[in-house]
Amino acid sequence: xxxxxxxxxxxxxxxxxxxxxxxxLRIMDARFAPPTAAYPRGDAVYAAGHIPGAIxxxxxxxxxxxxxxxxxRLLEAEAFAATMGQYGVDAATTVIIYDPGNENWAARIWWAxxxxxxxxxxxxxxxxxxxxxxxxxxxxxxxxxxxxxxxARPRPAMRATKAQVLQAIDDPATTIIETRQQHTIADAGGTxxxxxxxxxxxxxxxxxxxxxxxxxxxxxxYLQAIGADRAASLVAT
Amino acid sequence: xxxxxxxxDNVAMYDGSWTEWHQDATTPRDDVATMLARSPVPPP
Numbered sequence: 001x002x003x004x005x006x007x008x009x010x011x012x013x014x015x016x017x018x019x020x021x022x023x024x025l026r027i028m029d030a031r032f033a034p035p036t037a038a039y040p041r042g043d044a045v046y047a048a049g050h051i052p053g054a055i056x057x058x059x060x061x062x063x064x065x066x067x068x069x070x071x072x073r074l075l076e077a078e079a080f081a082a083t084m085g086q087y088g089v090d091a092a093t094t095v096i097i098y099d100p101g102n103e104n105w106a107a108r109i110w111w112a113x114x115x116x117x118x119x120x121x122x123x124x125x126x127x128x129x130x131x132x133x134x135x136x137x138x139x140x141x142x143x144x145x146x147x148x149x150x151x152a153r154p155r156p157a158m159r160a161t162k163a164q165v166l167q168a169i170d171d172p173a174t175t176i177i178e179t180r181q182q183h184t185i186a187d188a189g190g191t192x193x194x195x196x197x198x199x200x201x202x203x204x205x206x207x208x209x210x211x212x213x214x215x216x217x218x219x220x221x222y223l224q225a226i227g228a229d230r231a232a233s234l235v236a237t
Numbered sequence: 238x239x240x241x242x243x244x245x246d247n248v249a250m251y252d253g254s255w256t257e258w259h260q261d262a263t264t265p266r267d268d269v270a271t272m273l274a275r276s277p278v279p280p281p
Contacts, residue, residue: 009238070257107238111250114241123238160249162257162264169265177240180255182269188259190266192251197276203239216243218280223240225277233247234240237254 009110010125013134016096020052020137026089026145027054028097031128032105051098051131052139055087059108074112074159077152081116084152088145089113094120101127101210104200117153126210133209160235169193173232180237192237196226 019025029050031042046056057063062083064072075083089095095113097106106123113121124131132138160168168174169192178185178195185191203219204211213219223229240248251258258264267275 009241069260070253072256073252110238157247158249160251162251162253162261164249165251165254165258166264178272182273185272186269188255190259190268191272192254192258193265193267194275195267195272197272198279200239202279202281213239214280219239219243222277222280223243223245228240228245231247233249234245235249235251236240237251237258 009123011096011122012125013131013136016051016124016131017134017136022094024092024094025053026087026093026095027051028057028087028095028109029054029128030057030059030097030099030105030109032059032099047140049138049140051128052137052141053143054098055143055145057087057097057109059105059112063109063112074115077116077154080112081150081152084113084116084118084150085148086145088148089118089150090148091118091151093118093148094122096122096124098124098127098131101129102204111158115155115158116150117155118150125212126207129208129210165192165235165237168233168235174235175226175228175231175233176235176237177226177228178237192235195237196228198222198226 029046031045033042042058043056060072063075063080065075074080095118097109099106106127110121110123168176176192176195177198178191179198179200181199203214205214228234
């Protein structure tokens with residue numbers, strides 16, 4: 001598997017502070033909590049204060065289908081493109097996404113933009129927690145980005161369908177990785193047959209109030225143990 | 238995202254695994270104990 005050690009997904013709070021007013025920059029506040037959580041709703045958190053220039057993006061309400069029988073799946077291309085256009089994102093836009101600092105929800109939107117072909121997208125390392133801890137400016141001002149045109153160019157290889165997962169179960173060249181917590185898997189009635197467990201929480205290490213990804217070597221040891229480094233493809237659930 | 242960052246370009250996310258898979262009673266599944274028995278201990 002070719003490696004890309006120079007690959008960049010994160011930007012630092014200092015980088016963002018230096019570029020926060022760049023013309024082609026769009027900042028997305030992806031702070032989200034399930035409705036049952038004690039944590040306030042993401043839009044309420046945004047209204048109370050956010051990084052200057054940021055717009056609030058709710059991955060479920062704004063970027064997901066919310067119709068039965070399968071809610072919370074990514075919008076189809078046309079709807080996604082229309083939404084990004086309303087957010088003022090086009091091919092020339094660099095998108096920075098942040099969440100409280102756990103990177104889960106920012107990562108979801110990062111994946112969505114990547115899937116639809118937008119490469120200039122990064123996650124703020126440490127999220128809002130790191131930004132505020134560094135003493136950078138904070139505002140309640142709401143911005144209205146000028147609408148533009150986003151062209152969605154899906155990358156099918158980044159998304160697996162149910163049919164593909166069914167095929168993957170019997171495909172020795174594909175490794176299936178389950179990322180949920182044990183109790184969530186149990187409550188849902190099990191995991192995909194043959195899946196290896198790599199909960200999303202274990203790829204992070206605490207860094208004060210926020211989290212960083214664990215060192216590559218630590219993740220590599222696990223991936224080698226499950227044969228992921230030799231697999232032709234991986235499916236993450 | 239962690240996999241992509243570390244150079245794995247061949248990662249597909251099953252968008253619907255938390256709902257679609259479990260709405261179909263015929264989908265092949267493992268329970269937690271079976272999954273854990275197969276899996277190495279994740280990074281700490």
